Amino acid sequence: MKEAQKIWMNGELLDWADAQIQVLSHGLHYGSSVFEGIRAYGTDDGPAVFRLDDHLARLERSAAVYHMPLPFSRSELRDAVHEVVASNGLTEGCYIRPIAWRGYGVMGLYPLDAPVDVAIAAWEWGAYLGEESLRSGIRAKISSWRRIGHNTIPATAKAGGQYLNSILAKIESHKGGYDEALLLNENGFVADGSGENLFLVRAGTLTTPPPQASILEGITRATVMSLAEEEGIPVSEREIARAELYAADEVFITGTAAEVCPVREVDDFPIDAPGPITRRLQERFFDAVVGRDPRSAEWLDYVTVPARAGP
Numbered sequence: 001m002k003e004a005q006k007i008w009m010n011g012e013l014l015d016w017a018d019a020q021i022q023v024l025s026h027g028l029h030y031g032s033s034v035f036e037g038i039r040a041y042g043t044d045d046g047p048a049v050f051r052l053d054d055h056l057a058r059l060e061r062s063a064a065v066y067h068m069p070l071p072f073s074r075s076e077l078r079d080a081v082h083e084v085v086a087s088n089g090l091t092e093g094c095y096i097r098p099i100a101w102r103g104y105g106v107m108g109l110y111p112l113d114a115p116v117d118v119a120i121a122a123w124e125w126g127a128y129l130g131e132e133s134l135r136s137g138i139r140a141k142i143s144s145w146r147r148i149g150h151n152t153i154p155a156t157a158k159a160g161g162q163y164l165n166s167i168l169a170k171i172e173s174h175k176g177g178y179d180e181a182l183l184l185n186e187n188g189f190v191a192d193g194s195g196e197n198l199f200l201v202r203a204g205t206l207t208t209p210p211p212q213a214s215i216l217e218g219i220t221r222a223t224v225m226s227l228a229e230e231e232g233i234p235v236s237e238r239e240i241a242r243a244e245l246y247a248a249d250e251v252f253i254t255g256t257a258a259e260v261c262p263v264r265e266v267d268d269f270p271i272d273a274p275g276p277i278t279r280r281l282q283e284r285f286f287d288a289v290v291g292r293d294p295r296s297a298e299w300l301d302y303v304t305v306p307a308r309a310g311p
């Protein structure tokens with residue numbers, strides 16, 4: 001990660017090194033934080049944040065699940081995201097990380113008396129799983145760790161603590177020599193990757209697990225589903241058994257970090273990657289994010305530098 005210069009924290013733009021928290025912050029001890037991963041891309045008209053409003057709406061929904069009142073409105077957070085991208089000169093695009101956490105105040109588990117702090121950082125971050133993986137696909141392995149059930153921790157809220165589950169799966173896959181872990185849910189059906197949603201293609205139909213399969217409802221997932229619809233590709237949301245992946249014509253994963261990334265092996269079963277539907281959806285996605293496709297213009301939030309009040 002290349003350190004950018006400024007981080008927005010609780011309404012102020014601080015130097016990177018000054019954005020510090022108290023070690024007794026509730027969020028650090030118990031994972032009581034909610035966050036987003038967002039990307040901005042360089043376009044002919046300057047940097048544009050992809051689906052910013054959708055990400056901030058999800059941040060609000062995640063915070064609501066944990067009874068965490070966000071002390072900034074959606075439009076204040078939107079301005080702050082613009083300010084962070086602009087003030088760090090990230091014109092070629094970047095990854096943006098807004099996070100809200102229970103701060104310093106209480107050490108018991110009951111968090112509602114602790115303050116809610118908010119920060120937004122941004123940095124240059126290339127292809128999450130490597131440039132080559134976008135071209136020729138990744139090797140994925142079904143994890144021995146199950147995705148947390150939705151009556152244990154709700155997968156639809158993007159909260160810090162639940163990522164311990166992804167971290168266990170990620171370490172296991174890495175140590176096994178694979179690029180990414182795929183997790184089954186408590187019922188034994190395919191849920192998702194450690195930080196991505198999953199799609200398979202069979203006989204021309206795109207299939208992805210439904211929200212009740214313990215997935216995060218990804219914004220890239222929703223993007224790909226609507227692009228597929230525009231392309232006339234049938235989309236089905238249904239439970240997927242692991243062996244369906246072995247027999248799939250194509251498999252790919254989606255996420256803000258991973259973008260649209262082909263999978264070329266699952267549990268050492270080879271899969272054609274990238275297959276024609278993956279390639280088409282990848283093209284549509286990358287055209288959309290950089291503003292090459294007027295059909296997707298509504299998803300782009302062009303960075304304008306909001307005026308900062310005061311001296």
Ligand SMILES: Cc1ncc(COP(=O)(O)O)c(C=O)c1O
Nearest residue numbers: 195196197216218219220255256
């Ligand atoms: C578990 C999990 N699933 C899916 C996704 C993809 O979501 P999005 O496309 O909104 O980044 C992420 C990334 O945030 C994730 O962490």
